[in-house]
Amino acid sequence: xxxxxxxxxxxxxxxxxxxxxxxxxxxxxxxxxxxxxxxxxxxxxxxxxxxxxxxxxxxxxxxxxxxxxxxxxxxxxxxxxxxxxxxxxxxxxxxxxxxxxxxxxxxxxxxxxxxxxxxxxxxxxxxxxxxxxxxxxxxxxxxxxxxxxxxxxxxxxxxxxxxxxxxxxxxxxxxxxxxxxxxxxxxxxxxxxxxxxxxxxxxxxxxxxxxxxxxxxxxxxxxxxxxxxxxxxxxxxxxxxxxxxxxxxxxxxxxxxxxxxxxxxxxxxxxxxxxxxxxxxxxxxxxxxxxxxxxxxxxxxxxxxxxxxxxxxxxxxxx
Ligand SMILES: NC(=O)c1ccc[n+]([C@@H]2O[C@H](COP(=O)([O-])OP(=O)(O)OC[C@H]3O[C@@H](n4cnc5c(N)ncnc54)[C@H](OP(=O)(O)O)[C@@H]3O)[C@@H](O)[C@H]2O)c1
Numbered sequence: 128x129x130x131x132x133x134x135x136x137x138x139x140x141x142x143x144x145x146x147x148x149x150x151x152x153x154x155x156x157x158x159x160x161x162x163x164x165x166x167x168x169x170x171x172x173x174x175x176x177x178x179x180x181x182x183x184x185x186x187x188x189x190x191x192x193x194x195x196x197x198x199x200x201x202x203x204x205x206x207x208x209x210x211x212x213x214x215x216x217x218x219x220x221x222x223x224x225x226x227x228x229x230x231x232x233x234x235x236x237x238x239x240x241x242x243x244x245x246x247x248x249x250x251x252x253x254x255x256x257x258x259x260x261x262x263x264x265x266x267x268x269x270x271x272x273x274x275x276x277x278x279x280x281x282x283x284x285x286x287x288x289x290x291x292x293x294x295x296x297x298x299x300x301x302x303x304x305x306x307x308x309x310x311x312x313x314x315x316x317x318x319x320x321x322x323x324x325x326x327x328x329x330x331x332x333x334x335x336x337x338x339x340x341x342x343x344x345x346x347x348x349x350x351x352x353x354x355x356x357x358x359x360x361x362x363x364x365x366x367x368x369x370x371x372x373x374x375x376x377x378x379x380x381x382x383x384x385x386x387x388x389x390x391x392x393x394x395x396x397x398x399x400x401x402x403x404x405x406x407x408x409x410x411x412x413x414x415x416x417x418x419x420x421x422x423x424x425x426x427x428x429x430x431x432x433x434x435x436x437x438x439x440x441x442x443x444x445x446x
Contacts, residue, residue: 128443129170131159131194133185133214134201138228138255141432142198143175155439159192161185163201168192185210185217196442198435199227203314205324205344208235215251219243224446226438228255228431234328235343237335250445252438253336257329258283258407259426260434264336265441266421267411274413276337278377281409282399283329286313286320287352287372287390289404295360300353312405322351326374326388334376337411340384350389368392369400377412 130146132139139160146155156172166188167177189197197218199211208231215232218225225244227233232240233256244251254265258281267276282288289310290303298306304321307313314320327347334340352372363370373391378384393400402408404425411419423430 128155128196128439128446129158129192129194130155130439131161131189131192131197132157133161133188133197133199134229135160135162136200136202137428138200138431138435139198140175141428142200142435143173145429145432145436147175149436153440153443155443159188159194161188161192185214189217189221189223194223195446196439197223197225198439199225199229199232200435201229203229204231205319205328208232212236212240215240216243219247219249219251222247222249224250224252224442226252226435226442228253228435230256230328230332233257233332233335235331237332238341250442252441254438255431255434257332258409258421258423260430260432260437261407261421261423261426262437263333263409263421265437267337271413271416271419274415276411276413278375278412279330279333279337279409280373280375280399280412281329281333281407282371282402283374283407283409284320284323284326284372285405285407286317287323287326288402290321291352291355291360291370291372292403294355294357295364297357299357300355310405321353323349323372323388324351326372327386330374330376330386330388333374333409334384334386338376338378338384340376340386342384342386347386347388349387352390355390363392366392367395369395369397371400373399 159168165179211229212232286307289307293303327344327349330347331344375387407423
């Protein structure tokens with residue numbers, strides 16, 4: 128199967144390494160790559176470090192690449208999800224299935240993209256967008272038939288967890304941010320994590336897919352951790368609580384949606400309070416299956432790459 132990658136940063140390169148390791152069992156070949164600065168093509172399959180040619184517009188790239196699947200893994204634009212949304216539409220216009228790890232399109236335009244894919248009978252997958260490749264969307268699609276999800280809660284932003292843990296040890300907000308940056312987990316602009324935008328985008332993406340919403344991150348009732356003081360953290364500890372930036376989405380009985388991404392005081396024995404370091408947890412509150420949880424322990428870029436791979440296997444089985 129011929130694959131075109133749009134974006135070849137940490138995730139793209141981890142994905143290429145994963146495919147190289149699985150080649151004997153899975154006949155997937157990356158035959159074209161487009162980045163902002165350059166392109167590469169080889170119908171026989173590109174090496175991990177291709178010889179680069181000049182940049183190209185996405186339409187020119189896809190027309191020359193003639194892939195069977197497109198993987199969109201360009202940098203996140205938290206404001207409106209572009210140009211990733213346009214990249215996905217360019218692939219759809221050519222009848223091509225798309226996989227993305229970029230939460231921008233899911234947080235900003237999922238309902239429209241889903242409708243466009245369905246109208247053209249095209250598969251569209253995005254497992255790695257919210258929890259670094261852990262099965263969330265595919266778990267629901269494949270293993271929870273007939274289930275209605277009425278609520279979602281999760282602690283999904285690693286940077287704020289690391290920063291708050293550092294502050295609980297007596298360090299400052301700035302020192303916590305520096306540590307998160309040294310660990311390589313903070314967004315390029317850490318304000319995106321600290322101000323709660325990353326959590327709001329994940330809340331919107333989860334609501335759009337699992338609660339059949341059509342919202343953007345701007346619709347989420349959002350607050351960051353920038354104004355939390357060491358005194359508040361100590362007061363929470365004294366009360367047997369942990370402060371965490373929690374994402375919540377709930378479909379109310381009247382059909383309305385409540386969406387929040389805010390710091391909360393969680394009792395120490397709350398499941399959401401018990402994921403350490405860069406680990407994440409998400410709980411799905413359902414009608415037929417009670418509450419189901421997914422925990423990812425210290426995920427890295429290899430897990431994000433695996434989510435793309437799982438989506439690819441899913442698509443390959445259906446083509
Ligand atoms: N890193 C993770 O662990 C992780 C986890 C979950 C989801 N994600 C998501 O996965 C995506 C990729 O992440 P990453 O860590 O691989 O990012 P990255 O290392 O910053 O790489 C981004 C890539 O996208 C390319 N790019 C940017 N704008 C482009 C455009 N307009 N057209 C074509 N290519 C463009 C860049 O090209 P140039 O180098 O030429 O500028 C680069 O190759 C992001 O949306 C991120 O939010 C990442």
